[in-house]
Amino acid sequence: MSSQRDRVEWQLHSWKEIDGLDRDESLLIIPTGAIEQHGPHLPVDTDIFNANAIALAIAKESRSPRTLVLPPIWWGTSPHHLGFPGTLSLRNETFFQIIRDVVSSLKPHGFYRFLIINGHGGNAGIITATVSQLSEDLGISIPAYSYWQSIRDTLVKVGESSIGGMGHACEMETSLALHLRPESVDLKALRSDIPDEKTPWSCIDFRQGGFLGIPLDLKRDSREGVIGDPMPATAAKGKTIFDAAVEVGSKVVSDLAKLSKAELITSRY
Ligand SMILES: [Zn+2]
Numbered sequence: 001m002s003s004q005r006d007r008v009e010w011q012l013h014s015w016k017e018i019d020g021l022d023r024d025e026s027l028l029i030i031p032t033g034a035i036e037q038h039g040p041h042l043p044v045d046t047d048i049f050n051a052n053a054i055a056l057a058i059a060k061e062s063r064s065p066r067t068l069v070l071p072p073i074w075w076g077t078s079p080h081h082l083g084f085p086g087t088l089s090l091r092n093e094t095f096f097q098i099i100r101d102v103v104s105s106l107k108p109h110g111f112y113r114f115l116i117i118n119g120h121g122g123n124a125g126i127i128t129a130t131v132s133q134l135s136e137d138l139g140i141s142i143p144a145y146s147y148w149q150s151i152r153d154t155l156v157k158v159g160e161s162s163i164g165g166m167g168h169a170c171e172m173e174t175s176l177a178l179h180l181r182p183e184s185v186d187l188k189a190l191r192s193d194i195p196d197e198k199t200p201w202s203c204i205d206f207r208q209g210g211f212l213g214i215p216l217d218l219k220r221d222s223r224e225g226v227i228g229d230p231m232p233a234t235a236a237k238g239k240t241i242f243d244a245a246v247e248v249g250s251k252v253v254s255d256l257a258k259l260s261k262a263e264l265i266t267s268r269y
Pocket of ligand 1 (some may be wrong): 119169241
């Protein structure tokens, strides 16, 4: 049987084990993602699978602080993918309420160190709004990031597709899938679909995002739900991308551990 320290999934612990955690030395990761169409070649759980896999690997690396991964929030806000079957989309308020209820369940037991690791671009806006509101409502400041933001240099280095090739069900996500669970990729269904950007300012690519956001509708803006180019994806690239995300995430976790409690609690609390 694995030792208690090897188990990083919150839900695998008893309440006694959880009660024994040092609140100042424990950091709880909330993985967020989506259940949404990912083209004809990837499963609909791609975003939450990746966020959870990265969070689990970071937690296993981390010794100080003790890092546990809360049950992943499977669903995200994906209205722009509802044109394809398979997508399960939450309303913004539902997403907010789920995160709020998770944190509200833990706060009375003294937990205050959290980190949201996000795997779905469509969640970015509501996550910013959520952590801002929770800082106001619960008095806890929760850091959050989307994993690709932390590894832009690596994506630029390994990417072979032209700009526009790393957006959705793309070179990055398909490479990660080929590394983490190759059986989930339907290689016969790979199709490149790099969109014509609507303006010169609105590029959708993890390596070079444009500053002008225009809400997407994948049914309108893609042929089969892909924005990017999965053709040059490889398992080796996926390993490089995954390892980079875990390495940076581990540094983030150890730096967050250096913040005092006073630095994470809203001043009025
Ligand atoms: Zn995705």
